[in-house]
Amino acid sequence: MADNHILAVDNLSMRFGGIVAVNELSFAAQRGKITALIGPNGAGKTTVFNCITGFYKPTSGTIRLTHDDGKSFQLQRLNDFRISKIAKVARTFQNIRLFPGMTALENLMVAQHNALMRASGLTFLGLIGAPSWRKAENSAIELSRFWLKQIGLLERADDAAGNLPYGDQRRLEIARAMCTEPALLCLDEPAAGLNARESASLSELLLSIRADRGTSILLIEHDMSVVMEISDHIVVLDYGVKIADAAPQAIRDDPKVIAAYLGVEDDEVDAVEQELGL
Amino acid sequence: MTTPAPAATAAVAAKRGLGAAFIFKKALISALVALVLFSLMIGVRTEAGPEGQLIYWTRFGDLGAMVATVFFGSIAIELLRQWWGPIETVRVIPPRVTSSLALARRAIAPILLIFTFLVPVIFYDQRYILDLGILVLTYVMLGWGLNVVVGLAGLLDLGYVAFYAVGAYSYALLATNFDLSFWVCLPLAGILAAFWGVLLGFPVLRLRGDYLAIVTLAFGEIIRLVIINWQSLTGGPNGISGIPRPSLFGIPLSNTDDGLAALLGIEYSPTHRIVFLFYLILALALLTNWVTIRLRRLPIGRAWEALREDEVACRALGINTTTTKLTAFATGAMFGGFAGAFFATRQGFISPESFTFQESALVLAIVVLGGMGSQLGVALAALAMIGGFELFRGLDQYRMLVFGVAMVLLMIWRPRGLIGHRAPTVFLEHSQTISSDLVKEGR
Known part of the structure; x- marks a missing residue:
């Protein structure tokens, strides 16, 4: 299965001074599939994106991109425009940059x-x-x-x-x-600010890109209806650490993900505190 | 529905009343400011007396007249503004006039071009007009060259005169030292200027906006200072004289047996050379224009404009912003170099005094006034700035004042230049111009 990964992120860390935005993150995006990167605000999703697309140089770790013909690129070694030109990674921006x-x-x-x-x-x-x-x-x-x-x-x-x-x-x-x-299309919150109808047509567009062109897609998204509908695989980040990595249905039921998004009940906090002896 | 509701009428009346009070207050403030400003400038006149002592007398009448003018002028302007409505409302021009204006706008470029071709025919006897025409065309060419850097790529370059100087000195030195002809030196001057453009481009790649402007300004000054101080090569402040005149593909335009006039069997006249120079700079300017228009429709030109719009997006699309900026600098500099070589051959004498910051500022003013990125706008602006300046010559000491007022008015009415909209480089169905509000000016 390892051959079928278009993108393999391995032990990626990004520090800004003392702040660790992304910590030892490893995940893979499968060829011809839609992989979603989700997480609460400030979880480090866009930082991961900027590392992949060359806008940041990661502090440590490797990002390997493998084309259909087997050619492989170490993205952390290429600088900005070459990632798009040579490695064929395209991206969009959270705040539109046309x-x-x-x-x-x-x-x-x-x-x-x-x-x-x-x-x-x-x-x-x-x-x-x-x-x-x-x-x-x-x-x-x-x-x-x-x-x-x-x-x-x-x-x-x-x-x-x-x-x-x-x-x-x-x-x-x-x-x-x-x-x-592109071989890999990275979308940073493509559904942000769209209404329900526009989100639906966006999902359709992304599915047709995957089906007709076979382009692999990596997306950051907050709109769960879009994420759950179109993703083949979801990676959940919280505080720069991966907390879940599974298919959409499994993510939906994962208690850690629910806790990251919604917090936990008071009695659960008590249980944890007792466990830690606080 | 026949009469407005009383409440609304009252509201309008109240607004009117407020309006009058507002206008009065504004006029009073303007008058006060004028009083403070002019009290010393106009109110008191000082002069050196016959024995060198200071004598002064007051002119309160003039001062009073000035302040009153400001007061009533302010009221008049405010009333005009209320009558016209806010700046956004287009109430003044009816659509029929607008459509005929659009037609006139499309016709203006060909008419201007044909007229320019005919200038030496019409004004054959008027040396002054021909010289002025050559001067205007030189600045048109410089404006078109700088337009590539400032208008298309959005890189604010305040040192453009440096490339003009490089071109001029390249030709002057090559021609006087190695006896190379103008037609050999012209491309060399362009190449050398482009080389210096790249050299300037490298250190300033990471700079934008004000910082870029300051560094390019310094570069322009450095070139001038080097020319002044490198006496052994450039002759320093004495300049270079005896620069050869251009020939018509080897045939000199002189009063000799092998000159053009003798070969054609016509009587020699110094005007021949002037006419030749006129068509030469016209050809060079049109070449600049043609290349620029072509480049805009090529990927490199689109990349320049994209760079002006959003540099980060350019990098995300795999555009090498470094080479894109350098090519913009090099292309602009090359045209500056051509213009410089022409300047040298026309004058026959060059010195560092011709390449001061004022020239850079003038060319930049032409580009900004014309509407950044617009070829026709730059040509019109050059005509207005250089030709118009000559037009005001009769006004003597008030020339600069009139010129300044004209510039201020233009900036109020057309803040994005004479031609502020952008024409797309490619279209599917129909080409529609893009309003200047959307086009970025570069930072």
Whole structure:
């Protein structure tokens, strides 16, 4: 089974001065599956994300990503843009980070930068308008059109991204990440701020990405209806430590998870205190 | 529904009353400020007497007139503002006028271009107009070059004149020391300037906004100081003279037997050279424009604009922000270098005095005034700043004042420049311009 992990996080720790945000965390995300990372506020979920996507350099531990063809990358050794360019890990942000002054289509075109740079012969072929460049540009526009259709924004392709409604911006950011043709898609709270209908269409979109493209997804989410509906596997963090790692149904019944989210009854506290002799 | 409810009328009346009190109060405060400001500046006139002693006399009449002007002017402005309504409401321009304005806007670029081509024909006898045209076009080119760095990539560069200087001195030194022709030196000047652009780019990669501005400003000064002090190479403050004039692919534009006039069998006139220089800088500027427009539609140009919008998102998409910034600096610097080489060959003499911070500020003002990222806006702004400045020459000592007032008014009415909206680089159905509220200015 170890071969089937697209992402293996091993003993990952991240310290900010004296604060241990993530402590000796190990988990794996399976290929072609949706893995959710949940936990109460401040549990260290986004820190894990930032370590995986290269925005933080982990204090210790390894993060190994293995492509379908068996090529493997140590993500903690790659720096920021190379993780997306070489290791093919795409991400979205908790607070949307689109290019607001560019159109929806342009946002998706920027995401295909590296492929287009090669096609334009590092700009020189593109400058003289070589036919190979024109072909590459047209196919990039077609890919953008495909994703705009997938997220239902084809009508608004030429509108500025900053003018789109909030829910559309969330979906556009996911489409933009998908335009980099990633092996692993990391979504940081994609359902935050969405209403019930928008959340449902988001779940649908993520399931279709998994089914049609076979892209593995790692997501942080607070909306339990989304998490329980679409995840194949859930990892629960609390205070930077993993407290559970199982399928959705098992997580739902796990007393430790319930305690982390809801606290424990008073008599249970008493029982623990007696055990510890307090 | 025929008459408004009495309560509402009362409320409106109360608001009016409050409005009058508010206007009066504001005017009074403005007048007070004017009184304090002008009491010494205008109220008291000082001069040196015949034996060097200080003599002064009071001018309370002028002071009173000034304060009264401010008082009534403030009332007038406030009334105008209330009549127009808040700035957001578009009540002044009816839609028919707007649509015809849009049509005029689309026609303005081709008309301007055709007119520019015809300038040497129309004003063949007016040396002054031709010289002014060359000057304006030089600044158009500089503005377009800086536009790549500031307008597209959003990197505030206050030391652009450094690359202008590098280009000018490259041509001057190569031509006077090695007898290289203008057409060989032009690309070399561009390459050298681009090289210095990359050199400046490296240390400032991590800086943004104010810090970037300060470092680039310092860079501009460093280049100027090196030119002043490296006497053995650059001639120091004496500059370099006797820089060769450009030739038309080897044919000199001079009054000699092998000159162009002699070859064509026409009478020699110094205007030939001026016209040639005019078309030369026009070609260089149009090249800059063409390349920039092309680059905007290529991945590198989109990456520049994306960098201006959100650098973190760029990195998450696998864009190498280091090389992207460096290419922006290098491209902008290269065009600056071309313009510098042209400047050197036009003047025939260059000295460090031509490359002061004022030039950087002027070019940046052109870019900001034109609307950052807009090619047409930059051209119009250069025309207004350089040509307009000449227009005010008749006003003598009030020239700077009028110029300043014009700038302030422009900044009030068009804070994002003459052309504040952004045109998308690619579209599926129809290209619609993007309002400047959404476009980031770069930090």
